[in-house]
Amino acid sequence: MTRQQVREALAVLQSEVPHWDVPVITLMAQEHRDPYRVLIATLLSLRTQDQTTGPAAQRLFALADTPEAMLKLDQKTIERAIYPVGFYRTKAEQVLTISQRLLDEFDGQVPDDIDVLTSFHGVGRKTANLVLAEGYNIPAICVDTHVHRISNRWGYVKTKDPLATEMALRKKLPRDLWITYNPMLVALGQHCCKPTSPMCSQCPVASFCKRVGVQRSR
DNA sequence: AAAACGGGGGC
DNA sequence: GCCCCAGTTTT
Incomplete structure (x- = not known):
């Protein structure tokens, strides 16, 4: 897959997404570009599916959408609001310890530096990059399992872990596509390019993919 | 009933 | 590099 083909593939996906679902965090960022909401919603979304994150995040933000307001909530209240996402206690x-540190050390603002972000307990590269991209509109490549899986299925990169994928994409992916790459691939991954049993016959970007017409184990 | 799903940290 | 963490959805 060449750079130009990736650009074309994303354009095709761009036109497909309206009748799929836009990932909830992208949707949220379109409504109000609020790094705090992006950070908290991403935290909730870890190791859970996109559709279950949405309602949980809505319930929580109805109660509190700033660090100050969040710290006034009882932990039990937060647990009840986010319950279906799993790992609700953790x-x-x-949510509380991060909000406290934001208030103590950053004047209630979410940092826009990846190293500072990943120094927070519970914030890894995926979360930090998504905060930069969706929260601040700063070019950043958020590699989740969809991005990792599909980039490799396409043959655009050949990597075995998410960090390697991020580094490879950093070199190969044109900078103006960094922010949109994640939401487009997440949408594709949820509706079509699934982890097991991908629906290649209905895939709008199959013509770009090295898998089609070639038998592969995964 | 069982397997798939999806980040981060501790070690 | 291996293990753990909890709940919803799909098979």
Whole structure:
């Protein structure tokens, strides 16, 4: 897959996405570009599916959408609001400790530096890059399992872990596509290019993919 | 009933 | 590099 083909593939996906679902965090960022909401929603979304994150995040933000307001909530209240996302105890704790540190050290603002972000407990590269991209509109490549899986299926990169994928994409992916790459691939991954049993016959970008017409184990 | 799903940290 | 963490959705 060449740079130009990736550009074309993303354009095709761009036109498909309206009748798929836009990932909830991207949708949220379109409504109000708020790094705090992006950070908290991403925290909730870790190791859970996109559709279950949405309602949970809505319930929580109805109660509090700033660090100050969040710290006024009882941990139990947060747990109840986010319950279906799983790991609700850990996640509620993280929401509170992160909010506290934002207030103590950053004047309530979410940092826009990847190293500072990943120094927070519970924030890894995926979360940090998504905060930069969706929260601040700063070019950043957020590599989740969809991005990792599909980039490799396409043959655009040949990497075995998400960090390697991020580094490879950093070299190969044109900078103006860094922000949109994640939401487009997430949408494709959820509706079509699934981890097991991908629906290649209905895939709008199959013509770009090295898998089509070639038998592969995965 | 069982397997798939999807990041981060501790060790 | 291996293990753990919890709940929803799909098979």
